[in-house]
Each structure stands twice: as C-alpha cells, then as structure tokens.
Amino acid sequence: MAKHVAEKGRIDVIVRKRPLNEFEINRGDRHVVSCSTENTVVVEEPRVRIDGTAYIDRHEFRVDRFYDENADNEQIYREYVRPLVEYAFNEARTCSCFTYGQTGSGKTFTMIGSRRAKMVSPSIGLL
Incomplete structure (x- = not known):
C-alpha cells in the first residue's frame, strides 16, 4: 500500500514485471527479472567473457514495491x-x-x- 502518499516530495518506485509474450516463449527466451523480496528486484544479465565463457551478471535493486507477471x-x-x-x-x-x-x-x-x-x-x- 502507498504508505508514504502524504510525505512531501516522496517518490515511490514500483516495478511491474511483464510476462513473456508468445513470440518470446516460442523463441526459448527466459525471464531475466525476478524478486528476492517484495522490495528487491534481481536482474540476471547473460554475459560472455572475452575468452567466450558465458556467465550471468546479477544486479539487485531496492524498490518500494515489486509486482510479478501475475499482478x-x-x-x-x-x-x-x-x-x-x-x-x-x-x-x-x-x-x-x-x-x-x-x-x-x-x-x-x-x-x-x-x-x-x-x-x-x-x-x-x-x-
């Protein structure tokens, strides 16, 4: 709930995850955004090292609220x-x-x- 609505100058950051569309599913794409808590967004970025080794670069961001693809x-x-x-x-x-x-x-x-x-x-x- 927007608890801080009345706080002067308050900006809430709300993230809504979009579900994969049919084209993305058929192409074999996977979700790269998830949440570890209601307030933490995790982005897993597929990367490739200079030697060709694939790895996942994981980034976490704090937000006021995260909604998954079912919201x-x-x-x-x-x-x-x-x-x-x-x-x-x-x-x-x-x-x-x-x-x-x-x-x-x-x-x-x-x-x-x-x-x-x-x-x-x-x-x-x-x-």
Whole structure:
C-alpha cells in the first residue's frame, strides 16, 4: 500500500514485471527479472567473457514495491494509484503517476489497458 502518499516530495518506485509474450516463449527466451523480496528486484544479465565463457551478471535493486507477471492492473490500482487519487482530492494536493520503460515493456497496457477494452476501470487500466 502507498504508505508514504502524504510525505512531501516522496517518490515511490514500483516495478511491474511483464510476462513473456508468445513470440518470446516460442523463441526459448527466459525471464531475466525476478524478486528476492517484495522490495528487491534481481536482474540476471547473460554475459560472455572475452575468452567466450558465458556467465550471468546479477544486479539487485531496492524498490518500494515489486509486482510479478501475475499482478493485474486492479491490484496495482488498489494498492498505489487509488491512494494517490484520494490524497489529491481529499487534501487538495497534486500528485503524478507515470510509467517509464523500454519500448514494449507494458507501459501503455498498465496505464490504459488493452485496446480491446470498451470502458475505463481499474481492471482495464490505471487511468
């Protein structure tokens, strides 16, 4: 839950892992992002040494919340966006919610849902 909504200047970093798509699955791709805790993102970067030896370079990042590929828009809306909206209206304050990431990483789907959606609701998109 967005516990720090009312803290002045607070920025929460929320990571949502996108599931592999059909093309990636058929190609034999594997997930390189996981979490070791609700607040730690692990990225396993396949690398090759100069001698041709393959290895995995593991990077850990602390975040405020990590959602795996099973999280839906409704859960993210309920836990993070709705408290922001309520804070903005109840306290007459401004706030922002935006997505950032690589092309194809799921930003548009997270914010506005599927193109097949006919109406706006938390289960379709955040805004």
